[in-house]
Amino acid sequence: MLLQALDLPTPNLTTFHATWGSGSAMVPEIRLDSPALFGGQTPNLSNLRFVGVGVPLNSPLYTGLVHLEIECVEFAQSSMLQLCEALAACPRLEDLVLSTVQFHLPIESVPNSTSPRQAAALAVSLPYLKRLHLYKLQHDATLFLLSRISASSSLHLKVSFNAGTALSTLYPVSRFPSLCGIALATNLELAYKSLTLRSSSESDGSYVFSIIDDARPAPRLFLGGIGQDLLLPNLTSLSLIYLSERTWDMTSFKRMLDGLPTLKTLSIEKCATCYLAALIVTPDSCLCPSLEGLRAVSAQINEKSLIALALSRTPRGNRASLLPAGGSFLREVEIRECNQVDITTAEVLGLMSIKVKWEGRDYGTAS
Numbered sequence: 001m002l003l004q005a006l007d008l009p010t011p012n013l014t015t016f017h018a019t020w021g022s023g024s025a026m027v028p029e030i031r032l033d034s035p036a037l038f039g040g041q042t043p044n045l046s047n048l049r050f051v052g053v054g055v056p057l058n059s060p061l062y063t064g065l066v067h068l069e070i071e072c073v074e075f076a077q078s079s080m081l082q083l084c085e086a087l088a089a090c091p092r093l094e095d096l097v098l099s100t101v102q103f104h105l106p107i108e109s110v111p112n113s114t115s116p117r118q119a120a121a122l123a124v125s126l127p128y129l130k131r132l133h134l135y136k137l138q139h140d141a142t143l144f145l146l147s148r149i150s151a152s153s154s155l156h157l158k159v160s161f162n163a164g165t166a167l168s169t170l171y172p173v174s175r176f177p178s179l180c181g182i183a184l185a186t187n188l189e190l191a192y193k194s195l196t197l198r199s200s201s202e203s204d205g206s207y208v209f210s211i212i213d214d215a216r217p218a219p220r221l222f223l224g225g226i227g228q229d230l231l232l233p234n235l236t237s238l239s240l241i242y243l244s245e246r247t248w249d250m251t252s253f254k255r256m257l258d259g260l261p262t263l264k265t266l267s268i269e270k271c272a273t274c275y276l277a278a279l280i281v282t283p284d285s286c287l288c289p290s291l292e293g294l295r296a297v298s299a300q301i302n303e304k305s306l307i308a309l310a311l312s313r314t315p316r317g318n319r320a321s322l323l324p325a326g327g328s329f330l331r332e333v334e335i336r337e338c339n340q341v342d343i344t345t346a347e348v349l350g351l352m353s354i355k356v357k358w359e360g361r362d363y364g365t366a367s
Contacts, residue, residue: 009041016045016061021052026074026100029054037061054078062086069097079105080144087124087149094128098145099135107140124149132178133158135212139165143176150177153184156208167195167211171229181207186234188226188260191241199234227259235260239267245274254278257287264328265293273301280305281312281322289327295334302340306333307348314352330354 021027030053037059046066050073055061057078062068068090080103087093129151134142139162146159157178161167173179184207185197193212200206226232238260257263257278266288268275276296279287291313296306313323313330323329333349334357335341341358349356350364357363 010038010045011041011043013038013042014044015047016042017047017049017051018053019051021072024072024100025052026072026102027052027054029056029073029075029077031077032056032059057082057086063089064092065090066092067095068093069095069099070101071097071099072101074102074104076104079103080107080141083145084124084148087126091126092128093126095131096126096129097131097133097135098137099133101137101141103138103141107138107144126151128152129155131156135160139169143169146170146176146178148177150180153181153207155181156206158208158210158212160212168225168229171225173230179209182209183231184234185209185232187237187239188232188235189239189241190243192243192247197232227256232260233262235262236264237267238263238265240269240271240275242270243272243275245272250274250278254285254287260288262290263288264290265295266291267295267297268299268301269297271299273299273305276301276309277305279313280309283322286322286324286327289324291330292328293332293334294330296336296338296341298337300340301338303342303345306341306345310349310352310354314354316352333357335359 032055037055038061040060042061043064045061045064048061048065048067049069049071051069051071052073054073054075057075063086068087087096126149129149132149132151132155134145135158137145137160142159142161155178170176170179173182181199182197184199186200187196187198189196189198194210196208196210198206198208253275266279276294276299279291294309310330310333315329331353332355335346336359343358346356346358346361346363352364354364355362
């Protein structure tokens, strides 16, 4: 009965979800005599989700969609070219999720053996695309899609990297239309296993780019080239979350900060004090000369480093003259749940013309 129903035309069908198996293991692509399910008559279908159901990518089902999600499928016959053609047939697509999807056909050979029609299909313009998630794909497949799909500047893009994959495989980002919003990023968040860039614009909305490494702590791989090969000229905010002293060597960290001169605020959460100490101004080092705000939450910072930082970045400090012309003084500090910083430290900082919020209470006033 079910198979017979799948052969019948469904002109009013708008949503079709199909799941097979556990939803975690990959299922082989289905071999169909004809890929035209529902008689090829689904003119109003807009929402399609397959979990463990590998309908070939040349099926007319992949036409005119607004939401498309494919999970846990191993495509043995369908190619990346056919995926691009299917996406091109959905010009109003808003959501695209590909999770735990593998392709047997060689990905790198597809662009070299295409007809003019196929080559045009490889460049996929999706101006309405708001969400693109690529999770547990072959790395070549991920790069292929990023290089072919162009979307709006308000795209929310999430990518998972295989263990041991470096961020440098995305350099230069100009090769990838999907990454066009990175240059506009104003906020960078570096966490234990992820990197997230965000930008926002009243006219264009927000662009979000996230990379996740599920297999291992990834900062060493992600950080290489940030501020150098990966230029972020509009970045004003940096957040560090759950980074220990072993996560990142200070030479690499300082090299990154040296390439982020526009940084105005730093947030450290559950991080070692070395990340704070790197910002203390010395005769040999003045990283982030525009820094004005600091936020520390559950961080392992100590009183000594915090006061030394303040003394080097306030008008009343002993190293204020080392700040370059056009630099900014530290004006605001927020401290929460940092066991080594007490109320006395907050009061001392308040005397340095810094607006301090310690455990929700205000001390001092920025001048």
